[in-house]
Amino acid sequence: MAGEQLALTVLMGVLLVGVAAFLTRIEDWRSYASPAGGGTVGESGYGHREKPGGVLRWLTTVDHKDIGLLYGAFALIALAVGGLAVVVMRLELTTPASNIVSPQFYNALLTSHGITMLFLFGTPILAAFGNYFIPLLIGADDMAFPRINAIAFWLLPPGALLIWAGFLIPGIAPSQASWTLYAPLSVEQAHFGTDLMLLGLHLTGVSATMGAINFIVTIFTERGDDVSWANLDIFSWTMLTQSGIIIFAFPLLGSALIMLLLDRNLGTMFFAVEGGNPILWQHLFWFFGHPEVYILVLPPMGLISYIIPRFSGRKLFGFKFVVYSTLAIGVLSFGVWAHHMFATGIDPRLRASFMAVSLAIAIPSAVKTFNWITTMWNGRIRLNTPMLFSIGFVANFIIGGVTGVFLAAIPVNLILTDTYYVVGHFHYVIMGAIAFAVFAGIYYWFPIFTGRMYQRTLGKWHFWLSMVGTNVTFFAMILLGYVEMPRRYATYDAITVGPLDVITLLHQAATVGALILLVGQLVFVWNVLQSWLDGPKVTDGDPWDLKDDGLFTREFAWHEDRLTAADGGEPQNDGVRADGGTPETSSD
Ligand code: HEM
Ligand SMILES: [Cu+2]
Incomplete structure (x- = not known):
């Protein structure tokens, strides 16, 4: 272990010296500014029309559409990795005792699943949509800083390799600290994979921050002459708000990650039980973590608000209120973090105020829900695949949101916290809503980014398998919470809280649901690949x-x-x- 740490220290030292050497070599900083940076629309001097061919094109591209596709491909690969990890976990949980993997490996899969889905799938897939479509939607010829855009993307693959290093490199133990990395566990578990994962997370945070700055500057300065704030599209509004949240949330995560690395490797005591404060980690983590859930959900809400009107034959009902509620969520999201800490023994007066703000944040979310429903009300609904996924979003988001409100009530929370109810709650939002919006966006814009049409029947199969799979899996989890099945357990044969036969049955239902979901996603992969390569060309503008x-x-x-x-x-x-x-x- 000491040898590995020494090697890591040397590696980081070499890296720092290398960066310093590189920087001193640069004489003319301006030559590193992009030709389009800060320029006005239309004056871009560099050639989209002169792209090199083959792999070189993808490695060197600064075109926002290419980078959008890179983000998208990366995120979908991460979705597959995180999804396969969870299939193994669900199979493990079909019987109360350990049957397929060891509890330690289960914990490692659990950690990797959470981190992968949030940091390698969630944030990047939204950047994919933002990169490809925001310049088109606002009439810009590219992002404001095309090269920073490319750097932001290229930080992700090394980040992913570091995060997965514990699985990829023999001899390095994967992290088992779970995605929330609670101290003192995360400080005391020696697995080297945790250190590498922290470094990888740091890279993804830098990437997200760079991307956010780029989106903000682009939307502020690169809009076409006829795109005012009043007629800025709703998707760009949500990406703008999301980017604002990222700028405040991710640097904080970065600092906390470094403190944790220092605690683990250099003997500092920020989060130590004696002389430090493990609860400090929870405050720092959730001050990032709760805004993070809105970082993930706002742009999907924007996608839905954008797509639902198109297939209801009318404009979005209450456009202004959707924008205002987006901004309200952006601000309020920083005032609710302690609802993840109700059971930690923080001051009850503080607890009550966090409960109040958490209940308040449900209001702007509900405003949006009513806007979506009213948009569809008496509309000329066309039930094609993007619309089905959008309606599925609304349905699942209602369940996810209402269970969230329940959890925000302190008396309910103290009973349900750390049970599967919480897992059910956030998966209704993250899988049932966020992933559904991503699918809706992919199908809706498929003709644009591939020039071809997907197979409509397979699209519908994908939707129905996903809808049924999501609800079977995560409703079973909500019920598991009611019978007090604790979350994050690899086995439950020693459980004493609830009736074991009911718990087993519900776990099996959740596994069946997950397998239905898996089949649905295989249909999706086939449909996308087959249609992209061989689908009918879209000739209609x-x-x-x-x-x-x-x-x-x-x-x-x-x-x-x-x-x-x-x-x-x-x-x-x-x-x-x-x-x-x-x-x-x-x-x-
Ligand atoms: C409608 C407003 C919402 C409220 C009032 C709410 C409330 C809560 C509460 C109180 C918890 C803590 C439960 C516990 O650990 O005891 C929680 C957990 C969680 N919520 Fe929500 N939530 C809302 C919306 C969302 C949304 C939109 C997302 C995702 C985009 C989300 C994602 C999560 C996640 C990931 C956790 C679990 C974190 C963990 O411990 O691993 N929530 N929510
Ligand atoms: Cu929260």
């Missing part, structure tokens, strides 16, 4: 018939342009549209 309802938008106008461009390549009048836009586009 308006594949969703949005013009009929006056709901045609900029990104499809761009797509239409591209189709009509003589050589089928980049649109010839790119700059013209970016400056002038088209009169018939609507923005909500």
